[in-house]
Amino acid sequence: MMNVRPSEARGHVNHGWLDSHHTFAFGDYYDPSHMGFRALRVINEDRVAPRSGFGTHPHRDMEIITYVLSGQIEHRDSLGTVGVLRAGELQRMTAGTGVLHSEKNNTGQELHFLQIWILPDRKGLTPSYEQKGFPEKERQGRFRLVVSPDGQEGSLKVHQDVRLYSTLLGKGEQTEYALAPGRNAWLQVARGSGSLNGVELKAGDGVAVSEEARLVLSANEPLEALLFDLA
Structure with a gap:
């Protein structure tokens, strides 16, 4: 949903x-x-x-x-x-x-x-x-972990069960994220436009996600987005 x-x-x-x-x-x-x-x-x-x-x-x-x-x-x-x-x-x-x-x-x-x-x-x-x-090269074409509860992968450490990812996508590029059972997500489009699981999005749009196992983010134009994986 x-x-x-x-x-x-x-x-x-x-x-x-x-x-x-x-x-x-x-x-x-x-x-x-x-x-x-x-x-x-x-x-x-x-x-x-x-x-x-x-x-x-x-x-x-x-x-x-x-x-x-x-x-x-x-x-x-x-x-x-x-x-x-x-x-x-x-x-x-x-x-x-x-x-x-x-x-x-x-x-x-x-x-x-x-x-x-x-x-x-x-x-x-x-x-x-x-x-x-x-660096951009670490975020290009993929969800790069930037904030987590335990500082995994060199991310900043936050005192909550939240994982924050950053991604940069070129026009026509896409990336995927597997959302574990019982987890929720929020996607925030910072710049550009694209779609999440086929739903069209533009800069400034946010999406609350639940009961979705697979998230596919595609870019219609160069896109920057944040993905929050939440309990």
Whole structure:
């Protein structure tokens, strides 16, 4: 069973410096029928204007994943972490008992990224931070594991039974994923267009998947997508 969340149905806010689309309820956008999917709580597609960004603010008891599509983002937090993420790089921040952080676009170009929140498997975790790049060649034509509970295959480690994969497909290319019995999936199209098990999708679309053993993703044009394997 597949349930498509169309790009145009997402919540939308534009603050001038920030243009953001919300797949699930977030901030002032409240939709009781779209509060998340399984442990997946937030997928925000954010475009941040040059020389601007999110000032220092708090989080707690959330696993926060940042996935950069273009541009770069500077991260600073109360753990003393300072990092710069570029396209193809991800960060995982465990907010746990509480952390302060800022995310800034200090360049002259627009920043385009996905902000993802995952509910942790327990509250009160010790805050921590992790960052890693995944080259295009590792993601081209296949689902490359980038986040997992145990850090398999060099992935970032998240405190939840979630596995996140990234893929890049050229026009006419396809890749497959076997979904184990009892597991669920969410596919988010970041760029391009294609189809999942024959269902046409475009950039910004998301798909909730359950009771499907085999997922076939095909590209009508160059496509970038994220696949969440969820309990």
